[in-house]
Amino acid sequence: MAYKKTPKTEAKKANNRRRLLSVTRQLVSEGGFVNVQISTVAQLAEIAIGTVYRYFPSKGDLLAELVRSLSEREVSILREIAATDAIASEKLADCVRVFASRSMKGRSVAYSLIAEPMEESVAIERLVYRRACCEVFEQIIHEGIVTHEFPDQKADISAACIVGAFMEVLISPLSLPNRNKFEDEALIEGVVEICIGIAKTSKSTNEA
Amino acid sequence: MAYKKTPKTEAKKANNRRRLLSVTRQLVSEGGFVNVQISTVAQLAEIAIGTVYRYFPSKGDLLAELVRSLSEREVSILREIAATDAIASEKLADCVRVFASRSMKGRSVAYSLIAEPMEESVAIERLVYRRACCEVFEQIIHEGIVTHEFPDQKADISAACIVGAFMEVLISPLSLPNRNKFEDEALIEGVVEICIGIAKTSKSTNEA
Amino acid sequence: MAYKKTPKTEAKKANNRRRLLSVTRQLVSEGGFVNVQISTVAQLAEIAIGTVYRYFPSKGDLLAELVRSLSEREVSILREIAATDAIASEKLADCVRVFASRSMKGRSVAYSLIAEPMEESVAIERLVYRRACCEVFEQIIHEGIVTHEFPDQKADISAACIVGAFMEVLISPLSLPNRNKFEDEALIEGVVEICIGIAKTSKSTNEA
Amino acid sequence: MAYKKTPKTEAKKANNRRRLLSVTRQLVSEGGFVNVQISTVAQLAEIAIGTVYRYFPSKGDLLAELVRSLSEREVSILREIAATDAIASEKLADCVRVFASRSMKGRSVAYSLIAEPMEESVAIERLVYRRACCEVFEQIIHEGIVTHEFPDQKADISAACIVGAFMEVLISPLSLPNRNKFEDEALIEGVVEICIGIAKTSKSTNEA
DNA sequence: TATGAATGAGAGTTCATTCAT
């Protein structure tokens, strides 16, 4: 009657699980979800292939669990900020600030989560696409600045935010449930308002 | 010098090329880039497998070309609007409106381009993540509305726009070239301003 | 000499062994021998995987032992009947009756033993095959009934028995040891006689 | 415009198909359906693994097609005999004779079809089982011969036929559709009659 | 002696790419 459960065994199991997720995260960040192969995961985690399946019943489960665990951490940080006593606009600013700087400093893998890396040539074209969209808006904003319709501002950042704002709404759960034409139009008009607001109220960062 | 390049031949070739891209687009919109197999493309385009390689040296090239051609069309529509005589804010509104409604009505494949369909469980977790992020901001906005810090507004739409705005900036080419810490911070502060602006200036759609 | 073989220990061991065989039988009857996995057996028997190997040195041994124990029970029932004082034809009838009804009522696993469940498509084709064979014989018997060569009878049952009879002889141990051509022919002629006998002497069950 | 379809190409394809089925049959006859692995099939047929899937969409389809093609040949031979002008009992005898001798001479793989070879130890036990069953019946028949209840006969063959007859009816499609208790009993009694008939009317082959 | 986590060979299947026709 051996095989105690609590002491070293459980620790090893937890450690294995952690290593598997960690290694998977690494692979995702290098080449996207397509870059994850069970055999590679096993090798990097120094675990047999079959063992991977003791922890995650399928590749899909492994990936889903990864996304879940990563996003939970990020979201919990946002929630903590939201729970403070600060005034709303301060909280909002903090949330954006923390989220963005964590991503940029690579302390989170949020980047992989929101921007699935893919086959390189496709990824490049996708960036070209977004860049082109941004440029159109940037130009419009520049025009508006000249005509004093919009205040002076970092047009590139404003443009990117505009593109991001409306694209998000397109993907967002908001747009998923089956809606009717009327709701669609209301949604679009809401986004239009916000995008114009972005252009109209952005200050030059220098002034800030 | 055999003069084989008859107009007829050229027309046929152009037609084949168009069909290949069209069929590929269909497959992408059904199941993402992973859903594209050369054999299926060939079959649907009624072209031999080997012939596909006369038009595109590899699968990657086919996909890249697809993204390029699709995005060119979308961007050219935006450019046309940008080239009109309207004032900047009208142009901006039109751009957003056209882009969004084209996506929603499925007249463009922009959706596939920005939101690569993927393994279901992962996709679900990703949506959960974005939704959770949106909810945090939604709650903050609600708070701000109560304290009259922010005007009354559709908090869900504002929240989605905020999330979209800053996430876009993270993925955007703006943030990709190797920048220094100083620029990063400036960028983040710019986005923070804009996000607060969204919350502070959004009107209730009803009022609009 | 440690005296570990207490009655209690022995009883537990016997009980484990019984449970293992019982669980295995269940699995075989559900999906054939292919459906038996050591891990499942262990789980269902509430015994550790490794422990299974204390009782049966390999999976093959477990299965072999199962077949042995099951068939021993069935055969012993037949032997009991054979040992009674009844006249031969009564014993024979009882044997058939008991065997068949036990199988049909699922009280024995004889069915699994004689008809290994397998991949569905193959199993279907096999049944189609046997059915086609039976139909040929059924038709011949019908012809014979019309010409008064054979008595009126349930031609479908007779046909199935004929097919079963000669197929059995083909598989049967009778035909396994290396025999010569002469013996083969004698064997076949013996079966032919019996099959004709079946057709010639079967009564309509109604008359029985 | 090349790649003519009719001449050599089609011949090669047909040949590949034939080779695949032939090789599979070989493997089945050596170790049963379990013994068939696509990689082995491909290797023996001197064809790439992937090519196998051009001919058969899955392993199951390959096996099913094998059973189908083999059984069609056997059944068609039976049907030819059934279509002759001979009297019913002659046809019946011919059918049995041909079927049995083809099997025994290995000219057909009927053997593999009706007796799925399996893991050796299990197969052995199965044979032991059938042999034990046969022996019980053999003994009963001997008794009957002594008491002049049954005529003198090759008791071993009769016993095998009896076992085969009733086992067949158990597996046979006759017994598959959901029947009620009443029909079950009628079926069993029909088989009982036939089995007794076998014992009562079999002659010694010597006399034949 | 019992335990069950770990192992890893091996199975079925897919698909981008090649090349004889």
Next chain:
DNA sequence: GATGAATGAACTCTCATTCAT
């Protein structure tokens, strides 16, 4: 130039067996 059959590396997943505890 066009064709599509052939290729085979690569992938996910299974499971009998082992062995440290």
